[in-house]
Amino acid sequence: xxEGISEPTKRRLVLLEHLLSRMTGRVTxxxxxxxLGCKDSLIRHDIxxxxxxxxxxxxxxxxxxxxxxxxxxxxxxxxxxxxxxxVGLGRLGAAFLDEGIFEKSGFTIVAxxxxxxxxxxxxxxxxxxxxASRLETVIKAERIDWAILATxxxxxxxxxxxxxxxxxxxxxxxxxxxxxxxxxxxxxxxxPVTLLKLLFVRGxxxxx
Amino acid sequence: xxEGISEPTKRRLVLLEHLLSRMTGRVTxxxxxxxLGCKDSLIRHDIxxxxxxxxxxxxxxxxxxxxxxxxxxxxxxxxxxxxxxxVGLGRLGAAFLDEGIFEKSGFTIVAxxxxxxxxxxxxxxxxxxxxASRLETVIKAERIDWAILATxxxxxxxxxxxxxxxxxxxxxxxxxxxxxxxxxxxxxxxxPVTLLKLLFVRGxxxxx
DNA sequence: TACTGTGAACCTATTCACAGCA
DNA sequence: TGCTGTGAATAGGTTCACAGTA
Numbered sequence: 149x150x151e152g153i154s155e156p157t158k159r160r161l162v163l164l165e166h167l168l169s170r171m172t173g174r175v176t177x178x179x180x181x182x183x184l185g186c187k188d189s190l191i192r193h194d195i196x197x198x199x200x201x202x203x204x205x206x207x208x209x210x211x212x213x214x215x216x217x218x219x220x221x222x223x224x225x226x227x228x229x230x231x232x233x234x235v236g237l238g239r240l241g242a243a244f245l246d247e248g249i250f251e252k253s254g255f256t257i258v259a260x261x262x263x264x265x266x267x268x269x270x271x272x273x274x275x276x277x278x279x280a281s282r283l284e285t286v287i288k289a290e291r292i293d294w295a296i297l298a299t300x301x302x303x304x305x306x307x308x309x310x311x312x313x314x315x316x317x318x319x320x321x322x323x324x325x326x327x328x329x330x331x332x333x334x335x336x337x338x339x340p341v342t343l344l345k346l347l348f349v350r351g352x353x354x355x356x
Numbered sequence: 357x358x359e360g361i362s363e364p365t366k367r368r369l370v371l372l373e374h375l376l377s378r379m380t381g382r383v384t385x386x387x388x389x390x391x392l393g394c395k396d397s398l399i400r401h402d403i404x405x406x407x408x409x410x411x412x413x414x415x416x417x418x419x420x421x422x423x424x425x426x427x428x429x430x431x432x433x434x435x436x437x438x439x440x441x442x443v444g445l446g447r448l449g450a451a452f453l454d455e456g457i458f459e460k461s462g463f464t465i466v467a468x469x470x471x472x473x474x475x476x477x478x479x480x481x482x483x484x485x486x487x488a489s490r491l492e493t494v495i496k497a498e499r500i501d502w503a504i505l506a507t508x509x510x511x512x513x514x515x516x517x518x519x520x521x522x523x524x525x526x527x528x529x530x531x532x533x534x535x536x537x538x539x540x541x542x543x544x545x546x547x548p549v550t551l552l553k554l555l556f557v558r559g560x561x562x563x564x
Numbered sequence: 565t566a567c568t569g570t571g572a573a574c575c576t577a578t579t580c581a582c583a584g585c586a
Numbered sequence: 587t588g589c590t591g592t593g594a595a596t597a598g599g600t601t602c603a604c605a606g607t608a
Contacts, residue, residue, distance in 0.1 A: 154599065158557045163534055166550070176567065183536050187601055192569065205567040205608050222556055232552060239451040244548060246447050253532075253549040294555060296548055318555030320548055324461075326375055328391055334558035338546035340452060340504055340528055341461040342374070344440060347502060347526030348430055349366045350542035362577065384589070395579055400591065413586045413589040 157194045160184060161217060164194065168214035176207035229256045233292045235280070235307055236299030237262040237271055240322055244296060245273040258290050263303065280307070287314045298322040365402050368392060369425060372402065376422035384415035437464045439500045443488070443515055444507030445470040445479055448530055452504060453481040466498050471511065488515070495522045506530040 153161075167183055168175070177195070181188040195203070200216040202208070232255050234244050241262070250257055260277040262268050268277035278286050286292070295311050297304060297319050304325040311319060311333075318334035321327055324341050337343070361369075375391055376383070385396040385403070392399070403411070408424040410416065440463050442452050449470070458465055468485040470476050476485035486494050494500070503519050505512060505527050512533040519527060519541075526542035529535055532549050545551070 155558070156599065159554055162553050162557050163550075166532075166553075167534055178567085183534060185539070188568095189570090189602075190600060193600085196569065201569065203568045205565075207567065230552070230556065239454050240448075243447040243451045250549060253552065255549065255552050294552055296552075318552075318558065320551045320555065322546075324374075326371055326391065331393075334555040336551040336555055338548070338551055340546070341458060341463065342371075343528045343544040343546055344438070344461065344463050344502055344504075344526075345370050345374075346367055347528065347542040347544055348438065349370050350363070350526065364577065386589085396590095397580075397592090398578060401578080404591065409591065411590045413587080415589070 153197050160194050165217040168210050171210045174207045175210050231258050231292045232294035233259040234296045235261045237267045241298035259286050284314055293317045296320045301325050361405050368402050373425040376418050379418045382415045383418050439466050440502035441467040441500045442504045443469045445475045449506035467494050501525045504528045509533050
């Protein structure tokens, strides 16, 4: 991923590629902008930021634009799969063992962890499950870069710290805890409770 | 929630209240800022924005500040529980049936829906489960304002549209689909695949 | 005509810098 | 001294407005 592109733009580029992957034919910045909830000119700026300028007066060729995005975005969509793990195999964590969720996502789950050894023995999945004590060893050996955190709230902080110490690159946090991680670790919060609260606080945005 | 407060500030205020709920004694803006990953002055601006100015040279009294936030933020933390539902009761959606997840969150789940009637009959929970066909009726009758969307990707768009038509106020989206909802519907995306991709795209933020 | 591409203007959010105070 | 409270400065992101083009 090249530098000099703003964080919000990068996020929209990811979503844009995602949208285009389900489209065909041609599409205008106007259409994309309503899908993403912003102004069409912003979409055009985003597209310009990756150096793509093959738009015509009937919009962009979907596949041509998608390919430009794929060539530009990190190649998570290609063969070079990113390696991730799941930490915490309670009801929620176990739900992510479902094969197919990460199909074609560019990410493979290569390990699961839980502090409860029973779980790691009883549950089954296409990848191995380990006791949480082996977190550091396995992450290093398996060259895991990403983690999905779905432990109990009580464990979240200490596990997040251990993950950070393993030089993990990012955490998707499904616990309710506000994690403290170094700036080198990317973080996305996905806990239903936190997100409901954030929904709640969203100002009424008026009209459609 | 009063007007005139920026969206990012509101989000931080929610997280701030969350942090304070787990603290005691006194705390400085500096401490809070490292926890939230921003500058201390921003925290002080945020706090000033709700009209609180009881800080001293040893920081803020945790509970006093928390109470100010509670008095200011919408009262989801109090008795007046916000009513939410879960749509889609596959492995992921079913994980949210777990009692206790929404304990003390200010939200109660009052209904679950799935297009597979088997599931709504077999699964059990403290609240009733309905076939998806009854979505509109139940949401209206139960005065449900919020939805957690955990259907299959294929159903996501149409369900989201139906939810929007029910005048739902917000959706937490656990599907991979980029939803299109009117501006009146708040939206938070929480799909593991989408979030992993967004993590990936995050610029290396340098240092700790 | 209907769109893109893009510089400039605008607006919003964050940080800086410092006076005031326990 | 070490913190808050806050106006001013800066940075960042989005929208506007329009020239250029198939």
